[in-house]
Amino acid sequence: MANQGDEKKIVYDFRSIEEKWRKRWDESRIFQAPEKPDKKFYLLVMFAYPSGDIHMGHFRNYTLGDAVARFKMMNGYDVLHPFGWDAFGLPAENAAIKRGLHPNEWTLKNIQVSRDTLKKVGISFDWNREIASCLPDYYRWSQWIFLRMFEKGLAYRKQAKVNWCPTCNTVLANEQVINGLCERDDSPVEQRELEQWFLKITDYAERLNNSLDTMDGWPDSIRAIQKEWIGRSEGCEIVFKIDGSGEDLPIFTTRPDTVYGVTFMSIAPEAEILGKLSIPDEYKAAVDEYIEKAKRKTEVERAAGEDKDGVFTGCYAINPFDGSKIQLWVADYVLAGYGTGVVMAVPAHDQRDFEFARKYDIPIKVVIKTKDGVVLNSDKMTEAYTEYGEMVNSGEFDGTPGNKAIPETIKYTEKKGIGKAQINYRLRDWLISRQRYWGTPIPVIHCPKCGAVPVPDKDLPVILPEVENYLPKGRSPLADVPEFINVSCPTCGGDAKRDADTMDTFICSSWYFLRYLDPRNESEVFSKDAAKAWLPIDQYIGGAEHAVGHLIYFRFFTKFLKDIGLLDVEEPAARLYNHGMVNDEKGHKMSKTRGNVVSPIGLIENYGGDIARMAMFFKAPPNVPIDWTDDLVINMAKFVGNKFFPLVNNYDSDTKVDLKYYFNKDELTIDEFRMYVRLNQTIKQITHDVELFQFNTVIAALMKFLNEFKPEQLNQNLVNYSVLKLIQLIAPVAPCLAEEMWESCGQGYSVFQTDWPVFDPDAIVADTITVAVQVNGKLRGEIEVDSEADQETILTEAKSNDKVKTHLEGKSIVKEIYIKGRLVNLVVK
């Protein structure tokens, strides 16, 4: 740890240097994006939740984005690199309650503190475009988008069984329930029957699913997670009839080919169809009791039941294929929300149905032959046969081969009008209303006569009122604010009440990237021209934990806004990069309760922001989690202080170097030319690595070059040329340092407005090259040859190498392989 009082240890005066350049950037507005870019690059980092000061995770994420932004600037792009605050929501509210503050006060204070820190870090954000989702001029447009969805029937109210967190005192979206527990506080989530607001994201399930196939700028892992979450499933709807009443009893199945094997059906306890059954008296009590019991269980309890159980209703259905009578059961393993809430059970060919049938002595009927053409004996089966195969015991379908069985049965249902091909999704509609204070008010008025009436656009925003008591108590605190709640109906003028709920904060983050494009627009959510100019996001950087939340929601919003004509793009972000976490030295997550938080501010004050970020970059690629240790930064400070920064001492600012043109190579000695080659290899390497965000090897390449660079042995021209190139190459990674060095070489302001170095292709191929020589694939020697030498010369040379010769003795060469400029392999026997 550098001792602040000990001047000898300060390797360069990072404090004044960093302050100087931050100020300079700010004054010259170098990071301000133009309205109309020529060559655009929209770089988006996930905006921050202001729950305190920013931490090492933010620091890592945002310095990564910063390096990319600066690199793109140097490659001639107009870079849009905005920032803002995801300021509404439960965490801010909970934190504020704990401290006895108002959420607004708490949030705004945190924003200020965090903003100051980020400015101190010198991130290249365009602060002119800063937004905060808790401010009326932002959430006004969240309300506006909500109303557009309402108009299209995509925002709707529904009485439904919903997830309720008893600790947060609010409902939660499916995406916020992890293993039946609240993602915030791990409380077991209860099911409550409530009327709530939903967004019909399911209308977009197919498009959300299909676009994933073309999104090759996204990590495969995220795409796979989203695919699974959307859960597309191809199958068939088949309409059975209730025996007696003849009422329809539709089911969804992916295995219509097993329909002749149906021996019972399972109905979810919550399924509405149950009301249509006339359950015989002798079964009624047991069924009612089972349903009551099932409803009291939590999701986890229901899922945990290893043994599937259920109860027979005494009712039957008719199989439309063969007219057979099917027992109807109620079973709580059936999900009311998927398909129709009714499952056709085929015990011979579905493992769960098999176990259920064995338990309750229900017949098992084999209707699919095995691969070997065997018809299994149902009495002797120990498990279901779930493979596809030829149909058997299936009436007119007998003999239909496995690959045709499903299409043929589907075709039949359509011909007979007893069903149809159908695609189901696991994705559910998004529950967005919250019974909490700190969020965007839902812009709807409930009128006893007119029902749910949208607030007219001209009355937006619906301002979140200041309240005394915002503690959660199971219904929205806004419900107890008469001035807010009591209004007249916009349609009929009669007494009406505002909706008291607020929106899920993920609404705010579903479109923030659009507001950045036109953040001060008072008449529109954003201008279409701005959207056309900047979209899609060229690079999005953020955590993988948002895979099934935010990263689906913002895709959904984009598609919706395209459909109403505001956007041209189908997808918001062309490329996505997931950064890794920063843990403490023992690999534990940094947290205030653990007391192991390393502050970016402390690092900046003791070592400088450039050293801190270089240390972080050097440790590992940015997508790999790292364990922070102070020696990272200590060692980086040594490298910069001893090796890198002193480079400018070797620069002679009287010697003019023209960086735009080829260096005069003819003047160089052989050793100097070798160094020139190494420089160009380094340029090539670093450019390649920066493009892949491999900043660890960027710094390694710089170190390696400096290990070989001996300025005192080289002519001054070459030294100057090399130093300038190196400063540019390292600028994205160490911006203040680079500016300072650039200036002290007499190059003026700013290094970020110079062109990124391009390697000299002539210098990549040297006059002589080293070729590796293998015998039977094993390295046996190296030869130095003229780079122009032909294959024959090289092979002759290789065979005459002393080391190689010993391995050739007494053997005959059966094959000679030459890989140009790299290696020779002699195959001997």
Add this chain to the structure above:
RNA sequence: GCGAAAGUGGCGGAAAUGGUAGACGCGCUGGAUUUAGGAUCCAGUCCUUCGCCGGGUGGGGGUUCGAGUCCCCCCUUUCGCACCA
């Protein structure tokens, strides 16, 4: 159970497209310098060996002149989904 990613020295991690495995750094070991500490410099550091040779990228097979990289099987770890009919 299903899906995805990944297994390389004491450690973090390098090896673009199959072509010199272990770059760069940490740590460690010797040495130099220094009143001392810190710092700095030089040398060494995958295993085995004085050296050559040999072995080596989780394990086992395969393709190839040549495999960390491609294919098959297995093991382990991490992450995501977990009754989806």
